[in-house]
Amino acid sequence: MRHSERHRTDRIGWLRAAVLGANDGIVSTASLLLGVSSAHATHSDVLIAGVAGLVAGAMSMAAGEYVSVQSQADTEKADLALEHTELQSDPSGEHKELAALYIERGLDPAMAKEVAAQLMAHDAIGAHARDELGISENLRARPIQAAMASAGSFAFGAALPLLTATITPEASLIPVVSGTSLVFLAGLGALAAGAGGASVMTGAMRVTLWGALAMGLTAGVGTLFGAAG
Structure with a gap:
């Protein structure tokens, strides 16, 4: 019976995209809300800016993640095609x-x-992809999955400060949202x-510090633009 063991690397691709998206959603939307509010905009204007930021940010994250991961997928595909050609033309050299x-x-x-002979007899391209190129099924580039995870997580993260701003009176919006x-x-x-x-405390402090800097x-x-106006 094969022992099934789950490793954290199995989820590193979607986890990275999801965390990056949610983090950006919170930071960018909260910063946008605070910046517009600090310029003495009305409560409705602040919310409109927040909604626009959510939609634009989610689409930007999806597009950027798709392009980035698709480029990785294209590189993997080209490398696998080259490896397939080499296996056909020079199997002895590849062994x-x-x-x-x-x-x-x-x-x-x-x-x-x-070992090389047995693995190549079983799945030559798979053996070379995994051990020579470092490409495995768990870590293969998945552009659509990455784009959807980024867009969804950004929208989720952005919705948190936006909902907070929606139910918070205008007078206390800045301290409550921040x-x-x-x-x-x-x-x-x-x-x-x-x-x-990783360390939970270190992870929490690192994200909070950069978020506070961005919002500040x-x-x-x-505030400067509000004073100038």
Whole structure:
């Protein structure tokens, strides 16, 4: 019976996209709300800006993630095509190449040659993709999945400060939105760190610090423009 074991690397692709999207959603939308509010805009104008920021940000995240991951997928596809051609034109050379990799990893030459021969007999392109190119099924580039995860997580993150601003009176919008957004960021950082096996406290502090910096700078810009107006 095959022992099934789950590793954190199995989820690193979608986890990275989801955390990045949610983090950007909270930081950018909260910063936008604070900046517009600091410029003495009306409550309705602040909310309109927040909704526009949510939609634009989600689409931008989806497009950027898709283009980035699709480029990776194209590179993987080209490498696999080249490897397939080499396997057809020079199988002996590819066997030696694979065996050399196993020797570098600690197998004795005879064992390395036997392992390479058996793996190539079973799935030659799979063996070379995994051990020579570093491409495995778990870590393959998935552009659509990454784009959807980024857009969805951004929208979710952006909705948190936006909903907070919706139910918060205009007079207390700045302290309430900034405070709750920092709490949201701390929770997100802790969740991401815990899922990835890193320090929860470090993850929470890192995300919160950068979020506070972004919101502070944007609020400062809004204040300057409000004073100038």
